[in-house]
Amino acid sequence: MAEILLQHGLLVACGLFVIGLIGVLVRRNLLFQLLSIEIMLNAAGMAFVIAGARWGEADGQVMFIFILVMAAAEVAVGLALLLRVSRGVSNLDGDAVSAMRG
Amino acid sequence: MNFLFYFSSAIALLAAALAISRRNVFHALLYLVVSLLAVAAIFMSLAAAFAAVLEIIIYAGAIMVLFIFVVMMLNLGKRSTEEEAGLLKPMMWAGPGFLALALLFELTIVALRGGGAVTGGPGVGPKEVALSLFGPYLIGVELASFLLLAGLVGAFYLGSQARPSEEEK
Numbered sequence: 001m002a003e004i005l006l007q008h009g010l011l012v013a014c015g016l017f018v019i020g021l022i023g024v025l026v027r028r029n030l031l032f033q034l035l036s037i038e039i040m041l042n043a044a045g046m047a048f049v050i051a052g053a054r055w056g057e058a059d060g061q062v063m064f065i066f067i068l069v070m071a072a073a074e075v076a077v078g079l080a081l082l083l084r085v086s087r088g089v090s091n092l093d094g095d096a097v098s099a100m101r102g
Numbered sequence: 103m104n105f106l107f108y109f110s111s112a113i114a115l116l117a118a119a120l121a122i123s124r125r126n127v128f129h130a131l132l133y134l135v136v137s138l139l140a141v142a143a144i145f146m147s148l149a150a151a152f153a154a155v156l157e158i159i160i161y162a163g164a165i166m167v168l169f170i171f172v173v174m175m176l177n178l179g180k181r182s183t184e185e186e187a188g189l190l191k192p193m194m195w196a197g198p199g200f201l202a203l204a205l206l207f208e209l210t211i212v213a214l215r216g217g218g219a220v221t222g223g224p225g226v227g228p229k230e231v232a233l234s235l236f237g238p239y240l241i242g243v244e245l246a247s248f249l250l251l252a253g254l255v256g257a258f259y260l261g262s263q264a265r266p267s268e269e270e271k
Contacts, residue, residue: 019122025201027122032130062231070246072165
C-alpha cells in the first residue's frame with residue numbers, strides 16, 4: 001500500500017472535481033455536461049475512499065458505494081431526459097431548452 | 103506502490119481534462135473511460151480493492167455503456183461536431199475556466215494547510231466494507247434501493263414517452 005500524504009490524495013480529488021466543474025460551466029452540449037457531472041461525482045467518491053484509507057475505516061468505501069448508486073440513478077434519468085430533449089432540439093444545446101412549458 | 107499513486111493520478115487528471123475538451127463525443131467517452139480506470143488504479147494503490155473493482159464494473163462498465171447507447175441512439179453527425187467547435191472559442195471558456203481554477207487554487211491552499219497525515223496501513227478489505235454496509239448503514243442500503251427504483255421508473259417513463267413520437271417522424 002502506498003504511504004502517501006492525505007493532502008496529495010485530496011488534491012487529486014480536488015483537481016478532478018474542478019475539471020468536471022469547468023466542463024459543466026464551459027460546455028453547452030448536454031451530453032458533455034452529464035459527462036462532466038460524472039467526473040465531479042467520481043472525484044467526490046474518490047475523496048471518501050482516500051479519507052477512508054487514511055483512517056483505515058470501511059465508512060469511506062461505504063459512502064463511495066452510495067455515491068456510485070446515486071450516479072447510476074442520475075445518469076439513467078439524465079440520459080432519458082436527454083433523449084426526450086433531442087427530439088425537439090437538433091444539436092443538444094443546453095441553452096436551447098431554457099424555456100419550459102408546464 | 104507510491105509511484106503507482108502519483109502516476110495514475112497524473113493519468114486521471116490528464117484524461118479528464120482531455121475528455122471535457124474533445125469535440126467528438128466518442129473521443130470524450132474514451133478519455134473518460136481511461137480516467138475512470140486510472141482512478142481505479144489509485145484505489146488499488148490505497149489498498150481499497152473493493153472500491154477499485156466497483157469503479158471498473160459500474161463506472162467504466164455500466165455507466166459508460168449507457169452513455170455509448172445514448173450517443174448511438176442520438177446519431178450525432180458531423181454537423182453537431184462543427185457546431186460544438188464554434189462554441190469552444192477561448193472567449194467562451196476563458197471566464198468560467200478562470201473562476202474554476204481560482205476555486206482549485208483556494209482548495210489547494212486549504213488542503214496544504216492541514217497536517218501531513220499519511221494514508222496507507224493495512225487497507226480496508228471487502229469483508230469490513232460488507233460488515234459496515236449491512237450493519238450500521240443498512241438503512242442507507244434500503245434508501246439506495248428506493249433511489250434506484252425511482253431512477254428505473256423515471257427513466258422508463260421518460261423513455262416510453264419518447265418512443266411514439268419518434269415513429270411519427
